[in-house]
Amino acid sequence: MTDVACDVLVVGSGAAGATLAATLVERSGLHVVLVEKGAYYGAEFFNQRELDMTVLLAERGGRATGDGAMPFAGGACVGGGTTVNYALSFDPVRSMWERWRRDYGVRGFSFDPSADDYGVEGLNLATCARDVKVRCNVHEPRDDEVNENNRLFHAGCSKLGITARKFQLNMRGCIGCGFCGQGCAYDAKRGTMVTYLQDAFAGGVQLIHHCSIDTLALEPGADRPRVVGASGTIAPTAPGSRPNTVAPGPITFKARLVVVAAGSIESPALLQRSQHPDPHDRIGRGLIAHPSLPIAALFDHPIHGERGITGSYYSDHFYDRYGFVLECLFDHPIDAAIAIPGFGAAHYGRMRNFSRTAGLGVMLVDTPNDENRVRWNRATGKADISYRVVAEDKPRLRVGAQKAVEIMFAAGAREVLLSSNEPILPGEEVARFTRATQADACNRLQFVPNQTLLSSAHCQATVKMSEDPSKGVVDSRGESHGVANLIVCDSSAFPTSCGANPMISIMSMARYQGKRIVGERGRYFAS
Amino acid sequence: MPAARIGRRSFLRSGAATAAALWLSSTGIGDGEPADSPRDVLDALVGTILPFDDPHLPTLAPWAIADRIDQLFGLLASPTFIASLRYFNAASSTASFVGLDAAQRRMYLAQWMLDASDDRRRFYTSMRSVTYFAFYSLPEGWPAIEYSGPLIQRSGVPK
Numbered sequence: 001m002t003d004v005a006c007d008v009l010v011v012g013s014g015a016a017g018a019t020l021a022a023t024l025v026e027r028s029g030l031h032v033v034l035v036e037k038g039a040y041y042g043a044e045f046f047n048q049r050e051l052d053m054t055v056l057l058a059e060r061g062g063r064a065t066g067d068g069a070m071p072f073a074g075g076a077c078v079g080g081g082t083t084v085n086y087a088l089s090f091d092p093v094r095s096m097w098e099r100w101r102r103d104y105g106v107r108g109f110s111f112d113p114s115a116d117d118y119g120v121e122g123l124n125l126a127t128c129a130r131d132v133k134v135r136c137n138v139h140e141p142r143d144d145e146v147n148e149n150n151r152l153f154h155a156g157c158s159k160l161g162i163t164a165r166k167f168q169l170n171m172r173g174c175i176g177c178g179f180c181g182q183g184c185a186y187d188a189k190r191g192t193m194v195t196y197l198q199d200a201f202a203g204g205v206q207l208i209h210h211c212s213i214d215t216l217a218l219e220p221g222a223d224r225p226r227v228v229g230a231s232g233t234i235a236p237t238a239p240g241s242r243p244n245t246v247a248p249g250p251i252t253f254k255a256r257l258v259v260v261a262a263g264s265i266e267s268p269a270l271l272q273r274s275q276h277p278d279p280h281d282r283i284g285r286g287l288i289a290h291p292s293l294p295i296a297a298l299f300d301h302p303i304h305g306e307r308g309i310t311g312s313y314y315s316d317h318f319y320d321r322y323g324f325v326l327e328c329l330f331d332h333p334i335d336a337a338i339a340i341p342g343f344g345a346a347h348y349g350r351m352r353n354f355s356r357t358a359g360l361g362v363m364l365v366d367t368p369n370d371e372n373r374v375r376w377n378r379a380t381g382k383a384d385i386s387y388r389v390v391a392e393d394k395p396r397l398r399v400g401a402q403k404a405v406e407i408m409f410a411a412g413a414r415e416v417l418l419s420s421n422e423p424i425l426p427g428e429e430v431a432r433f434t435r436a437t438q439a440d441a442c443n444r445l446q447f448v449p450n451q452t453l454l455s456s457a458h459c460q461a462t463v464k465m466s467e468d469p470s471k472g473v474v475d476s477r478g479e480s481h482g483v484a485n486l487i488v489c490d491s492s493a494f495p496t497s498c499g500a501n502p503m504i505s506i507m508s509m510a511r512y513q514g515k516r517i518v519g520e521r522g523r524y525f526a527s
Numbered sequence: 528m529p530a531a532r533i534g535r536r537s538f539l540r541s542g543a544a545t546a547a548a549l550w551l552s553s554t555g556i557g558d559g560e561p562a563d564s565p566r567d568v569l570d571a572l573v574g575t576i577l578p579f580d581d582p583h584l585p586t587l588a589p590w591a592i593a594d595r596i597d598q599l600f601g602l603l604a605s606p607t608f609i610a611s612l613r614y615f616n617a618a619s620s621t622a623s624f625v626g627l628d629a630a631q632r633r634m635y636l637a638q639w640m641l642d643a644s645d646d647r648r649r650f651y652t653s654m655r656s657v658t659y660f661a662f663y664s665l666p667e668g669w670p671a672i673e674y675s676g677p678l679i680q681r682s683g684v685p686k
Contacts, residue, residue, distance in 0.1 A: 047679065047681040048679055049664070049676075050663075050664060051599075051660070067645060067649060069649070177678050185679055304673075306674065334663045334664055337659035337663050338659055343640070343655055344575060344577075344633055344636075345578040345581060348581055348584065351672050352583060352671060354673060355672065355673035355674070423641070448648075449645060450645060450649045451648055453652075
């Protein structure tokens with residue numbers, strides 16, 4: 001049995017946890033311990049093979065809704081999602097935070113860079129977002145870094161008068177290998193593993209990986225329970241991982257403050273299995289997925305979308321009206337084969353055109369619904385995920401699919417495929433378009449589970465932040481309404497969708513909460 | 528294409544196989560059930576999902592990919608998966624999937640792809656995913672699709 005005592009225990013080393021841990025130790029002298037369930041794989045481990053690199057993913061890439069229809073991708077290693085994402089970096093979307101103020105009573109998080117929220121000098125979201133973007137070298141790719149896949153997307157948008165913008169990317173010295181999603185073998189992607197985690201180490205943070213937190217340790221308090229630590233298990237270090245700082249076996253933590261930053265699937269699951277009070281049945285409810293529909297387009301010339309910077313362009317042209325973003329992305333053969341519909345000779349014929357295929361995705365900012373949720377399943381020892389596209393979101397997703405098809409034909413595609421077997425086109429076994437005038441067939445899509453593939457890589461909003469305990473589990477400080485000394489700080493604390501790919505929003509929030517905790521340290525570490 | 532990762536070990540173990548086992552128990556299939564082994568059914572399924580008669584496909588037999596599926600996912604050790612294969616194989620009262628010719632197998636699998644039953648579609652997507660996962664992770668399959676693979680040459684992940 002290993003016993004660890006610290007001022008702050010941070011659970012999760014992804015976008016939120018690593019950023020928060022580093023920020024906590026910048027000037028405070030706090031003793032911070034950062035735990036991560038997954039292994040600590042570094043650049044020396046990443047070998048650019050899809051099969052091998054599934055070890056970086058939650059449930060080795062198999063995490064999905066209970067019906068198996070919708071995969072929920074997520075990092076399960078040090079660095080979390082920032083290790084396995086495509087480096088797409090969006091500023092916090094101000095309109096969403098304003099909506100959260102209005103609908104959920106969220107306070108603080110000022111977008112005024114001169115604001116001193118909570119009386120803490122220089123504390124505001126604008127400054128925190130700027131800090132994060134500087135630390136992670138967020139910038140737009142140069143024109144000469146844009147690969148053919150992205151060039152075609154931009155050209156198609158231009159022909160139709162659809163605005164396309166360059167992504168911002170957290171990279172430095174990218175060589176354009178195209179393997180962002182499998183861990184950057186060159187440390188060019190500036191995820192938390194190579195940025196804030198290194199800052200955390202420099203500030204004295206202890207990282208314990210391979211550490212599953214079984215339960216938070218709650219004790220009775222004056223008006224509500226209070227968390228005093230946690231207990232868990234250290235798994236043997238996986239082959240290829242960097243060494244751990246403690247031996248395998250049971251472990252207990254004593255901490256004056258516990259911050260849960262395990263992401264929108266694992267954070268609610270941890271609260272549920274720790275018997276966190278939930279009088280309004282809010283924990284895990286209202287899961288946001290940003291459901292994404294893959295689209296493939298066949299061209300007559302080589303594209304090799306798997307090479308170069310994966311995502312350089314996106315379009316938010318329809319965002320204000322329909323709430324979707326078209327993101328130009330591509331993938332390697334396994335994921336491509338799964339996304340391309342059908343089977344047998346027809347499917348293999350499409351795969352033989354892999355090098356001449358362009359890809360993009362429609363990503364929807366989805367509407368919260370309480371039936372979309374995460375529940376800890378004690379019997380299976382894992383979180384059950386329930387998600388269905390709600391009725392009011394389907395028309396918006398259909399428009400997104402239609403526009404994507406039109407853009408690809410405008411770019412010169414010979415054939416466009418949706419990742420769907422729904423019979424929306426007469427005589428076609430899969431959703432295969434051969435001319436732009438067929439694009440309105442997308443209006444027939446029903447998004448039938450296991451017939452149309454929608455995937456999620458941006459789960460959010462399962463431990464919502466609200467000043468009203470009937471609407472949220474935590475308040476604007478991230479402090480639990482039901483348990484003292486407990487803060488939740490990750491994408492789960494967003495009340496709804498943050499409105500874009502969430503990495504920078506999460507990191508900015510974590511930076512903000514870290515600065516706030518230090519600025520209000522008397523609130524947590526008085527004695 | 529955005530990440531679309533499905534059909535791995537935990538997915539199948541907790542998913543289609545369980546569902547199929549439930550139907551099996553509810554439909555009373557058993558009497559007159561085809562005598563084909565689970566491995567025969569898996570080989571036939573793989574041979575339908577991948578066109579082994581295509582000259583561009585690497586010279587691999589369906590059994591080699593089925594071996595790899597079993598090696599990666601450990602499926603044939605799962606009673607629920609075996610039950611789901613048995614259910615799938617009972618194509619009709621007179622024929623098994625294994626007993627069908629190639630065109631008939633294709634038609635039968637397409638029916639499952641489009642079936643109104645959530646569980647049948649789920650079985651189809653699961654089997655399709657594990658097959659493509661096993662096949663397209665093999666470097667032998669990459670030249671025909673003009674995929675050049677990793678830029679760095681490192682040995683596989685330590686086991």
